[in-house]
Amino acid sequence: MKVTFKTSNLKVKSIGSGNWVLMEPMVAEIEDNGVMRLVVVPANYETDFESVPKALVIAYVLIKGTARMSATLHDYLCDVHKLPEKYPAALTLLGMAPSRKWLDEAFYEAMKTEGTPWYSRELAYAGVSLYSATFGR
Numbered sequence: 001m002k003v004t005f006k007t008s009n010l011k012v013k014s015i016g017s018g019n020w021v022l023m024e025p026m027v028a029e030i031e032d033n034g035v036m037r038l039v040v041v042p043a044n045y046e047t048d049f050e051s052v053p054k055a056l057v058i059a060y061v062l063i064k065g066t067a068r069m070s071a072t073l074h075d076y077l078c079d080v081h082k083l084p085e086k087y088p089a090a091l092t093l094l095g096m097a098p099s100r101k102w103l104d105e106a107f108y109e110a111m112k113t114e115g116t117p118w119y120s121r122e123l124a125y126a127g128v129s130l131y132s133a134t135f136g137r
Contacts, residue, residue, distance in 0.1 A: 003029070030109075
């Protein structure tokens with residue numbers, strides 16, 4: 001799997017409480033076993049970027065702010081996974097209903113593309129994998 005961001009700068013506006021709204025769409029391509037999958041995160045989509053519990057101080061310091069485009073992509077794909085009926089256009093562009101494992105792998109690969117340091121990438125991926133294993137979604 002390889003993720004390419006077609007959007008070079010994420011344009012967002014703070015809406016308070018650590019949440020942000022996209023001012024313009026964010027576009028990414030995900031090459032998956034020779035199949036190109038397109039993801040368009042729409043303008044006005046709300047994200048919290050890398051949601052790391054602040055109680056995990058070291059993880060928070062290492063991860064926060066290192067993967068904003070990757071985190072936005074992951075948040076959006078999680079929403080598509082959880083609420084497919086709300087995102088029919090996303091499913092059409094993807095050409096599939098993403099599994100949680102697939103979208104977590106896309107997150108990891110997106111962080112590589114974004115230049116997230118390896119230690120932040122590993123912590124973030126461990127966090128989303130643990131969440132998925134714990135809550136089954």
